[in-house]
Amino acid sequence: MDTQNIKTLGELKKSGYQSMSIKDEVRKNLIQHLKDQTDPFPGILGYEDTVIPDTERALLSRHNILFLGLRGQAKTRIARQMTHLLDEYIPIVEGSEINDDPLAPMSKYAIDLIAEKGDETPIRWLHSSERYGEKLATPDVSVADLIGDIDPIKAANLKISFSDEKAIHYGIIPRSNRSIFVINELPDLQARIQVSLFNILQEGDIQIRGFKLRMPLDILFIFTANPEDYTNRGSIVTPLKDRIESQILTHYPLKLETSLAITEQEAKILPEQSEVVEVADVLKRIVEQLAFEARNNEYVDRKSGVSARLTIAALENLVSTAERRAILNNENHTQVWISDLVGIIPAITGKIELVYEGEQEGPYQVALNLLSKAIRTCFTQYFPDPETVKKRKNSGKPSVANEQNNNNPYKLITAWFDAGNSLDIPDNCSDKDRIALLYQVDGLYGLVKKTFPHASEMITALFMEFVLHGLSSYSLISKKALSGGTHFNDVVGGIIGLNLDDFDNGDPDFDNM
Structure with missing residues (x-):
């Protein structure tokens, strides 16, 4: 359909356009993705067999969704990507605050405009990128923010009574009609504010300051939350949770x-x-x-x-x-x-x-x-397990590996430190100086070259440094992180301690610390 040429309600009717609820629209487009075997949630990794299938099942069921999981588990990102499942454009009544469907208007503004202009009622085409609303739940969020309130300034400007429906200022939820609306961190929303969502989710009507408005809002609601037991900030009230059809658990x-x-x-x-x-x-x-x-x-x-x-x-x-x-x-x-x-x-x-x-x-x-x-x-994913070496050393029993000189591949390295040698590597020393320092340790280059014979000079040096840090993590040598650098020593020397005054001993390698 060429939407650029359809400007009025009459033209829209002649085109044969059929209105569709947002949940049916998402369902239709998701089915097409599944048939075409294309990814409806690009860039979401690690959920291919868990969260994504659950989400697709919920959307096919036309459910509102609660994503429940710890922080940093892509809950909001999945919600934002659901706009990919919307039609590119939909028609709305020009000037409508709540995206009124020209074929099924709800607001007084749209109803009165259509009654006045009929088929000449102007329409506008709303892009899918405009059909997404998001609100971070905080304790100061009010019912007026979400649902709406009487706007005295609007009433004064229009010279109408507060009892006139035109004096209503719609909140963010009615303004997200025919859109995806996300409330992040739902438990942070005060319980009395959560209650205001009951009718919207179940019956579809809203009430603003005594106005009983029968407005079947067409919204796909997505909520995100940390598990209730994991937060002391609040919880989701049970009746609201009961009205959210699908709860999907996310994970790391x-x-x-x-x-x-x-x-x-x-x-x-x-x-x-x-x-x-x-x-x-x-x-x-x-x-x-x-x-x-x-x-x-x-x-x-x-x-x-x-x-x-x-x-x-x-x-x-x-x-x-x-x-x-x-x-x-x-x-x-x-x-x-x-x-x-x-x-x-x-x-x-x-x-x-x-x-x-x-x-x-x-x-x-x-x-x-x-x-x-x-x-x-x-x-241990790159080098022999030092824990095995330590166990063999402590047992004192010879082995076949020992006879093959493979029992302790770290023997030359630890022996170098045991002989009273130490190594100081400044954090900011140049690559050339760092490599020269690493080559001072006996057995270090030989171990790495034997394990990774085809590694480049830089990668070989990197693995040489990795060996030192790895051996220290297994307590085969000692490592101390000092201001401006790292000191490697034998285990006994590490236990006795290091005089900080001796760290900068005038060696030019420490000038850049």
Whole structure:
């Protein structure tokens, strides 16, 4: 249908246009997506077998929906993408505040206009992008905000009585007629305000300051909320919950690969940053593993959740940390090093809620512990498990692997530290200086080259640093994060401690700290 040429109600009738409720419209377009096997929710990852099928079933049933889940689980994003299931344009009565259907007007304005002009009533075509309304529920939201109220200024301007229906100022919900309307964080809405939604959801009528308006609003309602037991801010009143036909539970990514894809998709890395900074896959995996560790950590409030925004912000911080170092060292190109992970601490501390024990430990220390656990978990995906080495060492029993000189692949490295050697790596040292420092450790290059024989020089050096951090997470060597750098030592030396005054000993490698 060429909507550009249809300007009046009469022309609309002649075109044979048939009105359709928004839920039928969404159902029709979703069916077409399913037949064509196209994705109605592009960019939503990890929900292919869970949330998306549930959502499609609800929409086919023409249900209002409640998405129930912890923060950062794409609840609002799914709702916003439902506009893809709307027709591109629908006709409305020109000037109508509530998007009146020209073939089935509801407001007094539209009814009176059609009665006056008949088939010459002007119409306007409303684009699908205009058919979406959203309101964040806060304690100060009023019934007038959502439903409407008498507008004394309008009454004065029109010189009409407050009893005249034209004096009504419609709230955001009536103005979203024939649209998708989303209320985020529904439990934060006061109970008495939630009650005002009962009739809209069930009977379809609204009442404004004594006006009994029979207005069967045509709205697809989407609500989002955290599980009731997980929040102390409020809850969804039972009768309202009963009127929402489908409740869909969302979740965090079940697999690390999915989490990686989400972060890669959502992180805002500038092209100029990508030209300067290279991020190896191992660093991306450590960042994602950190979120998985946080969601199961005893110091983190699991009921509050750990948003996917943590890993997104962490990756952005990680790239910026390497970019800053490159700028300070006047380098045109660099890669993210393991020690750059210290730069993501601010992205962690602001996005995790701690239980009492975690508050006692301190957010910074909890973040460091999570980072250490993430490194520990990822380390065994690239190198032999140091825990197995420790068990063999403690048992004192020879093995076939020992006879093949494979029993302890870390022996030369730990022996170098046990001999009294230590390694200080400043956070901001240049790539060239960092590589030179790493090559000082006996056995480090040989282990990495044996495990990854085809790795480039930079990736080999990265894995050399990874080995040091990995061994420290398994307590085979000691690591101390000091102001401006990292100190590696043998375990005994780490227990005895390090004199902070000795950290900057005049070595030129520390000039950029």
